[in-house]
Amino acid sequence: MQKENYLGVDVTPYNYEEIITDLRERMKAGQQSTIIAVNPEKVMAAEKNEELRQLINSATYQIADGVGILLASKMKGGKISSRVTGVDMMDRLIRFAAEENHKVFLYGAKEEVVTAAKQKLEEKYPRLVISGYENGYEKDQDKIVKNINASEAELLFVAMGSPKQELWIRENMGKLNVKVFQGVGGSFDVFSG
Ligand code: UDP
Numbered sequence: 001m002q003k004e005n006y007l008g009v010d011v012t013p014y015n016y017e018e019i020i021t022d023l024r025e026r027m028k029a030g031q032q033s034t035i036i037a038v039n040p041e042k043v044m045a046a047e048k049n050e051e052l053r054q055l056i057n058s059a060t061y062q063i064a065d066g067v068g069i070l071l072a073s074k075m076k077g078g079k080i081s082s083r084v085t086g087v088d089m090m091d092r093l094i095r096f097a098a099e100e101n102h103k104v105f106l107y108g109a110k111e112e113v114v115t116a117a118k119q120k121l122e123e124k125y126p127r128l129v130i131s132g133y134e135n136g137y138e139k140d141q142d143k144i145v146k147n148i149n150a151s152e153a154e155l156l157f158v159a160m161g162s163p164k165q166e167l168w169i170r171e172n173m174g175k176l177n178v179k180v181f182q183g184v185g186g187s188f189d190v191f192s193g
Contacts, residue, residue, distance in 0.1 A: 003062070004078045007047045011038055011069055012061045013079040016092045019061055023093075024100075026060070027154065027179045034059040034173070035182040036166055037086035039066030055166050063089055087187040090157055093180065094121055097155050098128035105151050105178070107144065108136035108159030109188040116192035136160045145175050155180045159188040 001022070003010040014022065019035070026033050036059040046053040056062055063084040064070065073080035097104050106114050118130050132151030134144050136159060148156060156178040158165040165183035173181060 004073055004076070004080060006043050006069065006072050008053055008057075009038060009043045009046050010057045010062050011064050011073075011080060013064075013073070014061065014084070015082060016084060016089060019063070019084070019089070020092060020096050022061075023180060024096075027102075030179075032173055032178070033061065033180050034166075034169055035061045035063060035089060035180070037065035037089070037162075037183070037185070038062045038069065040068035041066075042162070043069075052163060055163055055170065058170070059166070086182070086184050087190050090182060090184050090187050090191075093155060093157075093182065094125060094128060098125035101127075101129075102154040102179075103129045103131040103152050104155045104157070105148050105153035106130060106133040106157055106159070106188065107148070108134075108157070108165065108184075109186075109192075110137070111135040113188050113192045114159075117188040120191050141172075145172055149175075149177050153178055155182075157182050157184045157187070159184045159186065161185055 004013050023033055036056055046056055064080045065085045070080055106118055114133050114135050118133050122128055131153050132147055138144060158169055162185055169181045
C-alpha cells in the first residue's frame with residue numbers, strides 16, 4: 001500500500017470502503033491491523049517528537065481525519081480526496097462486524113459512557129455482538145487482557161485519548177487474539193449520546 005507522507009507522517013490514501021476491503025483480507029490471513037486517526041495537530045506534534053512519529057507510522061492505517069490533510073494532499077497531487085474520521089471509521093467497522101459476524105470489545109471512557117455506547121450501538125445494529133467492555137479507568141491490566149481474550153472479540157476499540165490509547169495498543173496487541181485495533185478518542189462519548 002502506497003502511503004502519502006506529510007512532514008514525516010504517513011497517511012493512508014484509502015476511503016472507508018477501501019480500508020474495509022483491505023482489512024477483510026488481512027483478517028482472513030490472520031494478520032493484526034491497527035488504525036490511527038491523523039489530523040494536522042498530530043502531524044505538527046509528530047514533527048517535533050520522533051517517538052510519536054514512529055508510533056503513528058507503525059500503524060497499519062493512518063486515516064486522514066482533518067481537512068488540513070486533504071488540502072495538503074491536493075497541493076501535492078496526492079490521492080486523498082475525502083476525510084476518513086475516527087468516529088465514522090468506527091461506525092463503518094461496527095457495521096462490518098455486525099454483517100460479517102465478528103465480535104467486538106469496547107475499552108475506554110467512563111463506565112456509564114461505555115455502557116451507554118454499547119447499548120446505543122446494539123440498538124443501531126441488531127445483529128452486532130459486543131461480547132465485552134471495560135471502562136478506561138480500570139487499573140488491573142492483566143484482568144483487561146484476560147477479559148478481551150475471553151470475549152473472543154476480533155475488533156477492539158480503545159477510547160482513552162491520543163496517544164495513550166495507541167501506546168496501550170502497541171504494548172498489549174501481542175498478548176491479544178484481536179485482529180483489528182482502533183484508537184477512537186472521544187468516540188464512545190459520541191455514540192453514547
Ligand atoms: N479516558 C479514559 N481513560 C483515561 C483518560 C481518558 O478512558 O485514563 C477517556 C475519557 O473518559 C474520554 C476519552 O478517553 O471518553 C478522551 O477523549 P478525548 O476526546 O480527550 O480524546 P481525543 O479524541 O482528543 O484523542
